[in-house]
Amino acid sequence: MLTSTLLAAATTPLSWSPTVGIIMILANLAAIAFGKSTIKYPNAEPALPLPNPLGGFGVPALLATTAFGHILGTGIILGLHNLGRI
Template identity: 75%
Template sequence: MLTSTLLAVTAAAAPLQWSPTVGAIMVVCNILAIAFGKSTIKYPNAEPAVPASNFFGGFGLPAILATTSFGHILGIGVILGLHNLGRI
C-alpha cells in the first residue's frame, strides 16, 4: 500500500530539467556561500594549500571544499524550493 502511494506521488511530480536558470541559481548560491565563508571562517588559509591560492581568495583546500559544499546544499534547496513553488 505504501509503495503504491509513494510511486503515485513521485510519478505525479514534474521532473526538474537543467536549464541556464538552474545553473545561474547554483552559481549565485555558491558565490553567496563563499562570501559567507570568507567573513566567518576563522582560518581560511589552513593547510593543505591550493596552487595559485590568489585565484581562490586566499582559501586553503579545506575552506574551498567547505564553502562550495555549503553552496551546493544551499543551491539544491533554493532550486527545489522554487521548482515546488512553480517558479522554475
C-alpha cells in the first residue's frame, strides 16, 4: 500500500541547472540576512578567519544560517519543480 502511494507521488527527476543554483544562492543570502537580525549572539566562538566579509558571524551562526538556507532553498526548488516552473 505504502509503496504504491509513494510511486504515485513520484515526479520526473530534477537535474541541476544554473537556475537551481541561483535559487539556492538567493535562499542562503536571505537566510543569512534573516539570521543577522535575529540571532542573539552571532559572533559566538569559534570565530571565522574572515569575520567581516561573512557578516561578523562565528562558526555556529554561519552553520545555522546556511543550514536553514539550504532547507529553504530545497523547499523552493522542489515546490517550483512540482508546479512546473523549473
